[in-house]
Amino acid sequence: MSTQILIVAEHDGKTLNLSTAKCVTCARGLAEAQVTVAVFAASAAAVAEQAAKLTGVNRVLTIENPANEHALAAVLAPQVAALAAPFGLLLGPSTTFGKDLMARVAGLLDAPQLSDISAIESATRFRRPIFAGNAILTVDTTGVAKLVGTVRTASFEAAGAGGPAPIEKAAVEVALPTHTRFVSVSAAKNDRPDLQTAARVISGGRALGSADGFKILYSLADKLKAAVGASRAAVDAGYAPNEMQVGQTGKIIAPELYVAIGISGAIQHLTGIKDARTIVAINKDGEAPIFEVADIGLVGDLFQVVPEIERLIS
Amino acid sequence: MKRILVGIKRVVDYNVRIRVKPDNTGVVTDGVKMSVNPFDEIALEEALRIKERGGAEEVVVATVGPAECQQQLRTALAMGADRALHVVADGIVEPLVAARALLKLVEREQPLLVLLGKQAIDDDNGQTGQMLAAMWNRPQATYASKLEVTDTTARVTREVDAGLETLDIDLPAVVTTDLRLNEPRYVKLPDIMKAKKKPLDTLSLAELGVEPRQQLKLVRFEAPPQRQKGIRVKDAAELVEALKKKGLL
Numbered sequence: 001m002s003t004q005i006l007i008v009a010e011h012d013g014k015t016l017n018l019s020t021a022k023c024v025t026c027a028r029g030l031a032e033a034q035v036t037v038a039v040f041a042a043s044a045a046a047v048a049e050q051a052a053k054l055t056g057v058n059r060v061l062t063i064e065n066p067a068n069e070h071a072l073a074a075v076l077a078p079q080v081a082a083l084a085a086p087f088g089l090l091l092g093p094s095t096t097f098g099k100d101l102m103a104r105v106a107g108l109l110d111a112p113q114l115s116d117i118s119a120i121e122s123a124t125r126f127r128r129p130i131f132a133g134n135a136i137l138t139v140d141t142t143g144v145a146k147l148v149g150t151v152r153t154a155s156f157e158a159a160g161a162g163g164p165a166p167i168e169k170a171a172v173e174v175a176l177p178t179h180t181r182f183v184s185v186s187a188a189k190n191d192r193p194d195l196q197t198a199a200r201v202i203s204g205g206r207a208l209g210s211a212d213g214f215k216i217l218y219s220l221a222d223k224l225k226a227a228v229g230a231s232r233a234a235v236d237a238g239y240a241p242n243e244m245q246v247g248q249t250g251k252i253i254a255p256e257l258y259v260a261i262g263i264s265g266a267i268q269h270l271t272g273i274k275d276a277r278t279i280v281a282i283n284k285d286g287e288a289p290i291f292e293v294a295d296i297g298l299v300g301d302l303f304q305v306v307p308e309i310e311r312l313i314s
Numbered sequence: 315m316k317r318i319l320v321g322i323k324r325v326v327d328y329n330v331r332i333r334v335k336p337d338n339t340g341v342v343t344d345g346v347k348m349s350v351n352p353f354d355e356i357a358l359e360e361a362l363r364i365k366e367r368g369g370a371e372e373v374v375v376a377t378v379g380p381a382e383c384q385q386q387l388r389t390a391l392a393m394g395a396d397r398a399l400h401v402v403a404d405g406i407v408e409p410l411v412a413a414r415a416l417l418k419l420v421e422r423e424q425p426l427l428v429l430l431g432k433q434a435i436d437d438d439n440g441q442t443g444q445m446l447a448a449m450w451n452r453p454q455a456t457y458a459s460k461l462e463v464t465d466t467t468a469r470v471t472r473e474v475d476a477g478l479e480t481l482d483i484d485l486p487a488v489v490t491t492d493l494r495l496n497e498p499r500y501v502k503l504p505d506i507m508k509a510k511k512k513p514l515d516t517l518s519l520a521e522l523g524v525e526p527r528q529q530l531k532l533v534r535f536e537a538p539p540q541r542q543k544g545i546r547v548k549d550a551a552e553l554v555e556a557l558k559k560k561g562l563l
């Protein structure tokens with residue numbers, strides 16, 4: 001397998017997502033890696049410049065096309081595939097962007113994919129969690145000419161500033177489909193840190209009882225400059241929007257501090273927080289499974305405890 | 315005929331506490347409850363609802379795997395699928411092989427829509443739907459939490475990291491399901507009896523012209539590192555103290 005690695009950048013048209021810097025760190029785990037970052041965008045200059053500044057990036061390619069304004073996997077995948085020839089490994093982040101796109105690329109290239117790479121052990125040995133993180137699998141890829149992968153972002157530090165690496169324009173001559181059309185994206189804007197990269201996260205579960213109940217968490221989070229997350233039960237009940245869900249089918253995060261409030265600690269939830277440095281649990285049931293993973297546990301009624309914590313730190 | 319094809323994967327039930335075998339060759343599956351992948355139940359439920367609304371005439375379920383998978387196909391038939399296709403494959407079925415086999419079924423069945431789960435909860439790959447869509451050269455809408463099907467297009471709301479994204483896609487297409495798309499119905503006893511009489515066809519990978527390639531070698535399974543046992547504090551004041559001591563406040 002060639003040690004040339006292509007990383008597909010994730011961005012919103014203006015800012016490079018931190019997940020890309022984590023892919024760079026992952027790629028650097030391969031001896032003699034030559035790392036190229038590809039920026040697909042309507043206009044790529046600003047994002048390309050940020051990518052070029054990451055330590056460990058050798059080269060940035062920009063592929064500009066009005067069709068690349070929204071990251072549609074069906075539109076991007078043939079362009080990634082068209083660039084793939086020199087690369088032994090094609091990586092994207094294990095975010096909804098990367099998971100959606102990279103497997104389509106793998107399908108086009110008839111190349112196998114490793115999802116959620118959590119460590120690179122050698123040019124042919126990779127590790128990844130399976131069964132919701134309840135087992136860690138080591139995979140050998142000997143004999144595979146071209147491999148596609150998604151990078152479990154919680155497993156890697158973001159590459160720091162260095163460079164700058166050269167930026168080149170790349171032309172790809174492929175027909176792009178029109179069968180998939182972007183309509184809209186809705187995201188509740190708030191001033192809190194991003195859940196996936198925040199150093200502190202406060203999460204609430206079903207016990208919060210209502211969207212209104214979550215307000216005591218927002219208030220505490222603002223004091224702590226923390227992001228707010230939620231269990232699936234809380235999202236399903238409509239107490240919190242889906243982008244706040246933490247866990248196997250939500251976001252996998254690795255903050256310095258994770259505070260689970262009124263969350264029982266189902267395995268699917270724990271999958272999302274295993275890499276948190278310190279886990280705090282507040283639950284009125286002393287037998288709740290969340291206490292098995294908590295570094296600091298407090299048995300009590302959250303509606304009494306949470307406002308009190310806020311008062312104590314104010 | 316307007317048809318929906320639904321992928322069904324047999325997996326260890328989501329309630330089972332997974333244990334790695336002492337010799338690190340896999341996870342314990344002896345005597346362990348096996349089920350339909352939860353995301354595939356959601357895919358099937360959605361297909362049945364589309365049919366019940368008049369948007370499709372037939373729901374076909376398909377699996378690629380060993381003989382035991384027929385149990386899960388029977389469950390799917392009991393839930394309401396009209397017929398089942400079992401592509402027999404022993405050993406590990408990598409997503410490229412599953413997608414290739416599903417593509418062959420798509421060519422035979424000409425569905426309007428293929429509904430798959432967003433991921434199988436055993437391998438957590440999350441690849442098959444996208445691979446199938448790529449090989450088929452048709453649209454994909456992954457992580458669907460809402461699906462509105464018309465004659466020739468579908469509007470899909472997707473759960474993405476930023477929030478909810480809406481796409482319009484031309485049919486036929488592949489849609490993969492997220493948890494909030496619907497809540498699957500329970501199977502009733504009489505339906506299990508009825509399901510025994512529904513058609514279940516068996517095919518082989520060779521018949522479909524699909525090579526059972528295994529390209530990735532599974533070297534070693536390990537239990538994840540355990541977290542150290544923590545401390546208990548008795549009230550908010552002690553909690554704040556403990557956090558300060560750790561330098562977290």
Ligand SMILES: Cc1cc2nc3c(=O)[nH]c(=O)nc-3n(C[C@H](O)[C@H](O)[C@H](O)COP(=O)(O)OP(=O)(O)OC[C@H]3O[C@@H](n4cnc5c(N)ncnc54)[C@H](O)[C@@H]3O)c2cc1C
Nearest residue numbers: 205206207231232233247248249250262263264284285302
């Ligand atoms: C395929 C699949 C994927 C899943 N993916 C995810 C996922 O990504 N993320 C996720 O979170 N879940 C996921 N789940 C769901 C998961 O199994 C649990 O159902 C869910 O995490 C439970 O949420 P909860 O802890 O908020 O609710 P509950 O389990 O109902 O727990 C509520 C807790 O609050 C405590 N409590 C009640 N009142 C108070 C009070 N006043 N003060 C303090 N404590 C109180 C209770 O003691 C209890 O422990 C998934 C499930 C499946 C099948």
Ligand SMILES: Nc1ncnc2c1ncn2[C@@H]1O[C@H](COP(=O)(O)O)[C@@H](O)[C@H]1O
Nearest residue numbers: 321377378430431433434439440441442
């Ligand atoms: N062997 C298989 N047979 C039928 N459907 C499958 C198979 N493997 C995967 N799928 C479908 O593809 C989805 C995603 O699987 P995976 O890519 O393995 O995470 C599953 O939820 C199924 O709907």
